[in-house]
Amino acid sequence: MGGISATSLLFPGDGEDCSDYDGNVSELLNLRGVTVELPTAAGWVRPVNGVSLRIGAGECVGLVGESGSGKTMLSLALMGLLPAGARVRGEVLLGGSEEGGASSSPTKEAGSSAQTAREAKNLVEFGEEEWRRVRGREIAMIFQEPMTSLNPVMRVGAQIEEAILAHEPKIARDLLHRRLMAALEQASVPEPEARAQQFPHQLSGGLRQRAMIAMALAARPRLLIADEPTTALDVTVQKQILELLDRLRRDMQLGLLFITHDLGVVARVADRVAVMYAGRIIEEGPTEEVLQAPQHPYTKGLLLASPRLERGKLKPIPGSVPQLTALPPGCAFSPRCEFRREECDRAVPEFRPAKGDHNARCVLL
């Protein structure tokens, strides 16, 4: 599995995966049939079940789901941070990199650094030693509450320097400081010299999230996973952070996996969106397509249940998310679905194409 080249991945010829890739963006991450299993008292459960997803360089993919959908467990799998005892199957392929956003061909010679241009790696097979070279360096992550991810007794600057040193231990002192300042400026932290000397609790929520972003991007990763990065922020601050992330991913050709429960946020940041329910992606496609012409009843339900500024009758989805230990045999949404039919409970529906590269796992399509 580990020897699959990035070129062959662009044309997977895999019937099960119908998210056709347009090839305009160079491919960065390719998930194929990723399954995460966790041991519980009631036996093994699958918080992530056969997830296939692609992210190109400079592309933002929104991963939408409610609690228990598996979106956070998926992101932890991408960081090699799953809880002890977890089993992962499938392929998480991190494509060959190239700083300038050239094609993903593995035959292309790497110019600038030893990190570039080579065959895609299947991260699922990685041991802790290999993870240490990827985590933070190639894939970085920011979280909902920066206060819990920042060290409260360490100055902000020192923490960012630590993130750089973890991957470049021999970096010169003055270069390290320049990289720190560059990282803070990149994240639009005002007065970077002064902020670097402060402790996390001295910063506002928005500045803390900027410091987190500076830290995540200091080692120049190619993929950033943002797990509800603005959920704890005020809307006006959220707007600024979303604009910042949007600018960074364009400037740095950064792949961005943006995890959120908020469809409005997805509409603002994501090129494509994948909707997760009970461990599976049940609908995916270009953001506008999915939000304006949702195909899966769950996606439709979420849209009708989301409060908008325009007053209208909210329509909740009846019932609640099923327990992973008691999933129905077929479509996991069928017990809550108003369009339920007999065939829904026979087997988990395969992806069916709606329009272009918009697909949904629903028998109604």
Added chain:
Amino acid sequence: MSHILEVRNLKKTYRRGGGVFADASQGERFTAVDGVSFSVGPGETFAIVGESGCGKTTLARMLLRLIEPDEGVILFDEHDLRSASPQEMRAYRRQMQMIFQDPFASLNPRMRVGEIVAEPLAIHEPRLSREQREKQAAAMLQRVGLGEEAMGRYPHEFSGGQRQRIGIARALILRPRLVVADEPVSALDVSVGAQVLLLLQDLQRELGLTYILISHSLPVVAQMATHIAVMCAGQFVEFGPAKLVLEHPEGGYTKELLAAVPEIPRTGQV
């Protein structure tokens, strides 16, 4: 006349810094609520919206005297709450209840749901028999969409949305007239949050409740409110009928807040 709640020039100041052991002169004064006045009519939903630190939660708690104001007048049914005796306050308090944000933190984990919901009755109506209390609790649980079988179970056995329903049942068991809901759905998933908002609307109609809704979310407020006050730095910077505030905001701050809300595009074919 005919206001269920009237608030005049309410103020609350805290000392920042200084610490618990410092004397009262130390630390700088910080005004959480800075001279707020408003009135709420029966059956209305008065929403107070603002960003974190604007003073909305301090204000909400002062209305029930869970926090003592420094200055100002609170009239509930034309009775001055701040000069009420403890006995009088107890009588008023059963008519004003609160729903909290975090249904995980606000329910006693060691009590069965039946006891949690019936507890206010045990306090305010000690003459009721245990059976009568349980009967009322069961009926109220039914009303908020939970079965009678919930009575014997513990809070941890329920999902977030169900716990919020338990919190609502407990708040409503005394048949209050005014309910202060502090971020009632912000800890819940979208699909479940919508269930709770609709439940609150149904209960309001059915029981003739008046709501004071505290929220940071303009979309949530837009669905619920008859009147909206936009709060910033301890003051109301704008207030009026919901439609007017949302569609024709006057203040720059209100406009800024509205513009920052990430809007979901209209669905073409649902």
